[in-house]
Amino acid sequence: MVKVRAGWRPERLRKQREAHGLTLEGAGERLRDVAGAAGVAVPAANFQTLWQHEQGEVYPGPHYRRAYCLLYRATEPELGFRHGLPGEKTRIQFTPSDAGADGLHHGAHVLAVERALLQIRPGTEDTDSKVLHQRILDAWKRRHTGGDPNRPTLVLVGGYAGSGKSEFARFLSQLTGWPVFDKDPLTRPLVERLLITLGSDPNDRHTELYREQVRPLEYQCLLEAAYANVDCTISTVVTAPFVAELTDERWLQRLVNRCEARGVSVSPIWIVATSRRCTSTSVSAPPPATRGSSSTGRTTWPPSTPTCGR
Secondary structure, X not given: OOOOOOOOOOHHHHHHHHHOOOOHHHHHHHHHHHHHHXXXXXXXXXXXXXXXXXXXXXXXXXXXXXXXXXXXXXXXXXOOOOOOOOOOOOOOOOOOOOOOOOOHHHOHHHHHHHHXXXXXXXXXXXXXXXXXHHHHHHHHHHOOOOOOOOOOEEEEEEEOOOOOHHHHHHHHHHHHOOOEEEHHHHHXXXXXXXXXXXXXXXXXXXXXXXXXXXXXXXXXXXXXHHHHXXXXXXXXXXXXXXXXXXXOHHHHHHHXXXXXXXXXXXXXXEEOEOOOOEOOOEOOOOOHHHOOOOOOOOEEOOOOOOOOOO
8 A cells, every 4th residue: 555645746747747748768768867967866767667656656766756856847846746845945946047227137028038929829720839939938948947848849940031030040049048050051151162063153042953953952951960959859940941841741741750759849930021021920830822731730920911022
């Protein structure tokens, strides 16, 4: 018979694991990793033991409790191991950022970021832009606390020339600390040399020669660099026009499958340049010209407006 422990809520471990998108085997691997990195005793963390913890059949020992707290960035009371002690902080506090006397330290900076992220709106009914909102916000908040508890994310930022996609990608990077892979600075020297070698203009981006012989290699190099981060489960922002890619449902599905196999989520974003200003579009997919033709779903930032692009 299991001993009754005051404050023990074993179902919270399951909820935390599922919220992080982890299987029992995946959670065990992560527990061993975080414990080893922190220099504390590394638990065996096999899936049978984790299942017993979540079912309330076995109360986690001190090594397991420490590893769970490190993995989920939470305190023992938050994870349901026990009641909080008198005067004990029962929630992990984020390290405050520096702020002046203008009141930013009261949360105005958080509200400003949240308002900006709320401009990302779903373009189809099957798109949940709130998931990306929360991941970006959590990553931004947790940059000072040692890590992001969510699944790593591969963000694709596409759009026509001059739409502001590079600026938006940098904005996401500044919030979250995620690295940015921008196609032009990464591939331009090689692309220009290849075009010259093939007898074309180094600025050619429109001829059949570029589209058939150069562009595929250009995007392959960009995505192989992104996959290197995906294989390491590092959240990454990749920006390029992606005009053909984000309208190809099969291409998107292959990308999602590859990333999901490594526990990485994919969030495509499309940037829209309106006649009044360069704004953004977003999450989950195809450009405005293909609206309604893909089941992948998309999000726009801001809501749909007439577009101008080249």
